Amino acid sequence: MAASNFVRRGAGVPAEAPDGERPRADKGPQGTGDALQVTREARDQTLVVRVVGDLDIRTAATFRQQVDEWFLASDHRRLVLNLSRVTFLDSTGLGAVLGRVRRVRDAGRQMVIVPPGGVSRAVLDVAALGRAVPLYRSERAALDEEAQTHA
């Protein structure tokens, strides 16, 4: 049963989930499974995107698709990308983050990042991320800053 669910969900068909369990549409050898969760919250002109889990060779495409759809295809002016709960970051994930920075800038919009800690932070620092985009200690600090610039 577990095996057939695996294949069925992998094919993108929503599975009936037992009570309290979400269907995992992209579970499967090529999907992102539970490795990555990307969520959003709109606040006026600002869109907060929170990334929880592993941003790596398996999940980077999902991340980039979500951000492009939610932010670039919207009319939000400012993106707060909260990476503080990223648990693993490789060069593919780094490239996806830098690619969003470039595309947001090309679209003439603003972006700030709340970076992760530890080795993932070191991975971002190798690419001198702090020079390309403002970094904030916390999501609150990033949002407070916005309140000030709009005050």
Add this chain to the structure above:
Amino acid sequence: MPEAPYNHLALEVPSLPVNAELCRLTVAVFAAELPFTLGEIEQLKVAVAEAVGNCILHAYPGEPGRIALRARLADGAVVVDVEDWGRGIADVALARQPSYTTSTDPDHVGLGFAFMEQFTDALEVVSAPGRGTLVRMRKRPAHGQDAVGQQAGLSPRPEEGTGADGRPLRP
């Protein structure tokens, strides 16, 4: 007395994206035998993920192919081999340059080898076009006991638990 590496592993997986995680977690568990800090283990995970990721992205661009992951403990260090039998690299020195990439994806940063180098103590790359690539990485705990594991059968496993800084509690 001959020096006996007291633990080793060999694993073969197809070049599917899901296996980058499988390999990095496997090596993390394997290496935890040595007194690495949590930060050092995280570094090792990134290095392994980059080597395996390159097999997935570059060695076998079409059909998935075989990736061999080998690890061994020797001389107080962990030695990790990631090998493929894919397209190979014509100029290894060039490929190892930071920001060098043959990918046409604008999101590819070409920092895989840079991270392998930065997060391990030694990196060797042997490759031949059309034959495949062997990446060998070695990492030693910065604050570990010297020559841990040189005596066969003597487990160097540190006491359970780590300090707030992620270092083993043992000096």
